[in-house]
Structure formats: structure tokens, C-alpha cells
Amino acid sequence: MGILTWSDQLLVGIDSVDSQHRQLVNLINRLDEVAALGEDHHSLIETVNELVDYTVYHFQHEEELMQNADFNPDMFAKHCQQHQEFVDKMLRVQADAKLDPTLLSKDLLDFLVDWLCHHILKTDKLMAISLNKGIDAARIEINRDEQVDIMHSNLYSALRESEDRFKELADNLQALIWVTNAKHLPIFCNQFWFKTLGLPRGAVDMQQWLDAIHPEDRDRVSTAYQQAAAELSKFEIQYRLCPAGGDIVWILETAVPRIRQNGKFAGLMGCGMNITSQKKAEVALAEINLQLEQQVIQRTEALTAANTTLEIEKNQQTLLNSKLQEAQTHLIQSEKMASIGQLAAGVAHEINNPLGYIYSNLNNLKQYIQDLVQAAELAERLTQQLPADNPDVAGFNQFKQSVDLQFLKEDAIDLVEESLEGASRAKKIVQDLRDFSRIDKQERAVFDLEAGMDATLNIVNNELKYKAEIVKEYVGLKPFECVGAQLNQVFMNLLVNAAQAIDEFGKITIRTGYQDADWLWVEVEDTGKGMSEATKAKIFDPFFTTKPVGHGTGLGLSLSYKIIKDHQGRIEVDSQLDQGTRFRVYLPVLVSA
Numbered sequence: 001m002g003i004l005t006w007s008d009q010l011l012v013g014i015d016s017v018d019s020q021h022r023q024l025v026n027l028i029n030r031l032d033e034v035a036a037l038g039e040d041h042h043s044l045i046e047t048v049n050e051l052v053d054y055t056v057y058h059f060q061h062e063e064e065l066m067q068n069a070d071f072n073p074d075m076f077a078k079h080c081q082q083h084q085e086f087v088d089k090m091l092r093v094q095a096d097a098k099l100d101p102t103l104l105s106k107d108l109l110d111f112l113v114d115w116l117c118h119h120i121l122k123t124d125k126l127m128a129i130s131l132n133k134g135i136d137a138a139r140i141e142i143n144r145d146e147q148v149d150i151m152h153s154n155l156y157s158a159l160r161e162s163e164d165r166f167k168e169l170a171d172n173l174q175a176l177i178w179v180t181n182a183k184h185l186p187i188f189c190n191q192f193w194f195k196t197l198g199l200p201r202g203a204v205d206m207q208q209w210l211d212a213i214h215p216e217d218r219d220r221v222s223t224a225y226q227q228a229a230a231e232l233s234k235f236e237i238q239y240r241l242c243p244a245g246g247d248i249v250w251i252l253e254t255a256v257p258r259i260r261q262n263g264k265f266a267g268l269m270g271c272g273m274n275i276t277s278q279k280k281a282e283v284a285l286a287e288i289n290l291q292l293e294q295q296v297i298q299r300t301e302a303l304t305a306a307n308t309t310l311e312i313e314k315n316q317q318t319l320l321n322s323k324l325q326e327a328q329t330h331l332i333q334s335e336k337m338a339s340i341g342q343l344a345a346g347v348a349h350e351i352n353n354p355l356g357y358i359y360s361n362l363n364n365l366k367q368y369i370q371d372l373v374q375a376a377e378l379a380e381r382l383t384q385q386l387p388a389d390n391p392d393v394a395g396f397n398q399f400k401q402s403v404d405l406q407f408l409k410e411d412a413i414d415l416v417e418e419s420l421e422g423a424s425r426a427k428k429i430v431q432d433l434r435d436f437s438r439i440d441k442q443e444r445a446v447f448d449l450e451a452g453m454d455a456t457l458n459i460v461n462n463e464l465k466y467k468a469e470i471v472k473e474y475v476g477l478k479p480f481e482c483v484g485a486q487l488n489q490v491f492m493n494l495l496v497n498a499a500q501a502i503d504e505f506g507k508i509t510i511r512t513g514y515q516d517a518d519w520l521w522v523e524v525e526d527t528g529k530g531m532s533e534a535t536k537a538k539i540f541d542p543f544f545t546t547k548p549v550g551h552g553t554g555l556g557l558s559l560s561y562k563i564i565k566d567h568q569g570r571i572e573v574d575s576q577l578d579q580g581t582r583f584r585v586y587l588p589v590l591v592s593a
Contacts, residue, residue: 176272198243501528
């Protein structure tokens with residue numbers, strides 16, 4: 001869109017003159033476009049040359065029209081004088097433009113528009129009326145108000161007024177207002193812009209502008225300008241200015257492209273706000289946030305350390321409580337076993353004394369019966385040598401028949417033998433009970449493990465004989481150093497648990513063997529109901545039991561596990577539901593100190 005708009009109000013009534021005036025309007029618009037778009041020097045000079053050429057043929061044509069008609073001489077002379085003034089002005093402009101195109105400014109456009117207003121709308125219109133109507137030009141009057149209305153209706157006057165108001169407003173704003181042309185050359189910068197950049201008001205080039213931008217931001221800002229021009233897009237950017245002799249100034253700038261009606265890029269228009277105070281506040285706020293974050297981190301670290309210490313202390317306390325509970329449980333169980341052992345040892349001792357003389361008396365009785373049998377046999381032989389009618393013979397035979405002497409001789413010996421066998425078995429049980437539960441043998445000593453297993457079997461025989469067949473698969477382990485009484489407790493727990501795992505009647509297999517030369521093992525396997533994986537994971541936990549309330553403490557396997565650990569051994573379990581369970585205890589042959 002041009003700064004001037006052709007309309008019928010500009011017609012003077014002579015077609016050739018109106019056509020040339022229309023060409024003048026086009027040239028004025030073309031000159032404004034060349035200056036606004038920042039086109040090259042050649043285009044500018046070419047446009048100025050067209051204006052100079054216009055003066056030649058246009059003025060010659062008007063003067064010929066006036067000379068060929070009866071035109072007022074004074075008015076003709078005045079008309080020609082105005083033509084000459086225009087020619088002189090354009091020749092000066094042409095010469096200046098060839099030396100320095102930047103000298104062309106809005107003054108030239110103002111001059112051309114003023115010429116259009118006063119010469120065409122007044123002088124040329126007088127000429128046309130005089131020539132068309134044959135009236136003396138000196139007697140014709142032009143309505144001045146009509147001229148003003150015509151110019152006001154033209155776009156240029158409105159644009160000029162708008163531009164002047166814009167510049168006046170921009171100079172009074174505390175913001176950086178600027179306008180560039182298509183070549184990014186500044187064509188307007190407001191007073192605050194010059195003040196902020198520390199530059200004297202006047203002509204300024206883009207290099208001065210960029211030099212005032214902080215070196216670290218310069219390329220970024222320049223790229224933003226170039227990108228906005230290429231994409232015809234609005235942008236917003238923050239950057240720093242380094243005015244001469246001043247502090248760094250932060251700018252928040254918004255710019256939009258200027259676009260001609262034909263779609264060509266005409267430059268940028270921007271507004272920059274000083275946000276230095278905001279940036280300082282942001283820096284201060286960031287420092288405060290950083291300090292607060294550091295304080296939070298320090299306090300968090302302190303709390304974390306305190307929590308870690310408390311957690312460690314809690315874990316240690318829990319571990320100590322667990323160990324204390326385990327030790328207390330073990331102590332209670334040990335005391336319980338010691339009490340039972342002491343009681344069993346006392347009972348065994350009390351039984352052993354009468355059992356001793358019963359066993360001794362039975363041996364004597366056996367000898368006495370043998371002597372009596374010999375005496376009875378001797379008496380029987382003697383009676384055979386006496387006469388049959390001898391009263392002693394008759395009495396002996398009657399006695400022999402009444403007591404069944406032959407049966408007495410045979411049965412008396414069998415009774416004594418059975419009594420001796422029972423006494424021997426009772427003596428063995430008492431001895432095994434004393435060996436199993438003795439409280440005076442808690443120190444390490446050489447121990448026959450298989451013999452200890454047999455002793456344990458004797459003790460728990462009543463628990464096993466109705467539940468399972470006992471199968472022994474011994475390899476003949478050599479005695480080794482251990483606490484035998486404690487291992488007997490382990491075997492007893494394993495055997496009793498095996499029996500209780502069998503619902504009706506099954507089989508318990510006891511095996512022994514060696515693993516390499518350093519380890520021996522004892523295995524107790526049953527054909528009971530087995531265990532699930534969840535149960536297997538807890539069987540060595542204190543107080544864990546699968547037995548009904550009142551039928552178990554859940555301490556047997558826990559204590560057994562501890563005894564084996566104290567012997568530097570290990571215990572393994574293999575169990576499947578409905579397929580039985582196998583416990584294997586590994587013990588070192590030589591225990592390290």
C-alpha cells in the first residue's frame with residue numbers, strides 16, 4: 001500500500017495532464033517504498049532519475065498547452081517559475097543521491113507531497129479551468145477548504161500525522177522503541193534507546209547497535225533478528241546491553257516484522273523493556289533459594305545421619321534382644337534339660353542300687369537253683385537204689401508228683417535266666433539314661449556318635465516303637481571330640497519330630513557317613529507328611545511350631561541348630577509334602593580352636 005492514494009479529487013480535467021500527475025503519485029509511492037525497504041543504491045538512483053525525467057516531459061507539456069492557448073501571461077510566468085523551482089530541487093536531490101543515498105529522508109517525500117498539494121490542486125487546476133472554459137486564470141478562485149479536504153482524504157497526511165504521533169509517544173516512553181528497514185538498518189530509535197545504549201542521538205548503524213550488546217548475547221540476538229526476517233515471525237528475547245561507561249542492563253525485547261501489501265519484508269519494529277531490577281531480584285532469589293537448599297541439604301544430611309545412627313542402634317538393640325531372648329531360651333531349655341538330667345540321674349542312681357543287688361542276688365539264686373537241682377537229681381538216684389516199699393521212697397515219689405519236680409527243675413532255671421535278662425536290660429537303660437542326661441559332661445571329649453544314637457534310641461524307644469520301623473545304616477564312625485550330651489539332644493529332637501510327622505506307621509532310617517576326610521554326617525529320614533517351602537523357611541526360628549497349642553514350644557530345632565553351629569557344623573533339610581523329610585547334620589572331624 002502506497003503512502004498516497006490516487007482519486008478523482010486529484011483530476012484537473014485535462015487527460016494528458018491527469019495521466020502525468022498519476023505517474024507522479026506512482027513515483028512518490030515508489031520512492032517511499034525504496035527508502036522503506038532499504039533497496040540497493042541503484043534502485044534509489046533509478047527512481048530519482050525517473051523523477052528528474054518526469055519534470056522534463058511533464059513541464060514541457062504543460063507549458064506548451066499554455067503557450068498554445070490565450071493564457072494569462074502573469075500566471076504563465078508564475079507557473080513556469082514553480083516548474084523551475086521543482087527542477088532545481090530535483091537536480092540537487094539527484095546530485096546528493098549519487099554521492100550519498102542516505103541523505104534522502106522524509107524531507108524529500110514531504111516536498112513532493114507538498115508540491116502535489118499546492119501545485120497540482122491549485123496552479124494546475126487553475127490552468128485546466130482557464131484552458132477548458134476560456135476564462136482568464138486571474139479571475140478564477142480555488143476553494144482552500146476543498147484543497148485541505150482533498151489532502152486529508154489522501155493517505156499520506158494521515159500516515160504522516162500517525163507517524164509523528166507515534167514518534168512523539170515513543171520518545172516519552174521508558175522503553176527501547178526502534179524500527180529498522182529491510183536491510184536491518186535503524187530508521188528510527190526513540191530517545192530512551194539512545195540514552196540506554198549510551199549513544200548520541202542521531203544517525204546510527206547496525207554495528208553500533210550490536211557492539212552495545214553483551215558479547216555473549218550478540219550472536220544470539222543477531223540470529224533472532226535474521227530468523228524473524230526470514231520467517232516473518234514475532235519473537236521475544238532477553239539479552240544484556242553494555243553501554244559505554246555504564247553497568248550492564250538486562251533487556252526483555254519483543255519484535256514483529258513489518259510487511260508490505262505485496263508481502264515483502266519491510267523491516268522490524270521492536271520494543272525493549274529494562275528488566276535489570278527483575279534480574280537482580282531473580283539472582284537474589286536464586287541465591288536465597290540456593291542457601292535454603294544448602295541448609296535443607298545440611299539438615300537432611302544431619303537427620304539422615306541421625307536416623308541412620310538410630311536405625312543402627314535399633315538394629316543392634318533388636319539383635320541384642322534377639323540374642324538375649326535366644327540365650328534366655330537356650331538357658332531355660334538347658335536348665336530344664338539339666339534339671340531333667342539331674343532328676344533322671346538321681347532316679348537312675350536310686351534304681352541302679354537295688355537293681356545292682358537284685359542282679360547280684362539273681363546270679364546267686366541261679367547258682368543255688370542249680371545246686372538244688374543237682375541235689376534233687378541225687379535224691380532221685382538214691383531213691384532208685386532203695387527198696388520200693390521204703391517209706392522214704394514212697395514219700396519222695398509222692399512229693400515229686402505233687403510239685404512236678406521235673407517242671408520245677410526246667411522252669412526255675414528259665415525264670416532266673418529271664419529275670420537276669422530283664423535286670424540286664426534295665427541296667428542298660430539306666431546306664432543310657434545317665435549317659436544321655438549327665439550334667440557333669442558338658443566339656444568336649446571323645447564321643448562315639450553311633451553309640452550315642454543307640455543310647456538315644458533306647459531313651460525314646462517308647463515314642464518310636466508304635467510309630468515306625470527303625471532302620472540303621474551305620475558305616476562305623478570313629479569316635480571324635482565333641483560334647484556328646486548336646487549331640488544326643490539333637491538326635492532326640494530329630495527322632496521325636498520324625499515319629500510325630502508319621503500319621504499311622506512308617507519307617508525312620510538312620511544313616512551315618514563321611515564327606516571327604518574332614519567331615520562326618522548323620523542323617524535321619526522319615527516317611528511322614530513332609531513340609532511346605534514356607535514351613536521349611538521357619539523351622540529353625542525360635543518358638544515356631546506346627547504342633548497344636550500345648551503340644552510343643554518350637555524350641556527343639558532352634559536349639560538343635562545352635563548346638564550344631566557351636567560345633568562348627570551345619571544342618572540341611574530336604575522335604576516335600578506327603579513324601580517325607582530328611583535332616584542331615586554335618587560335623588567337622590577336627591574342630592578348630
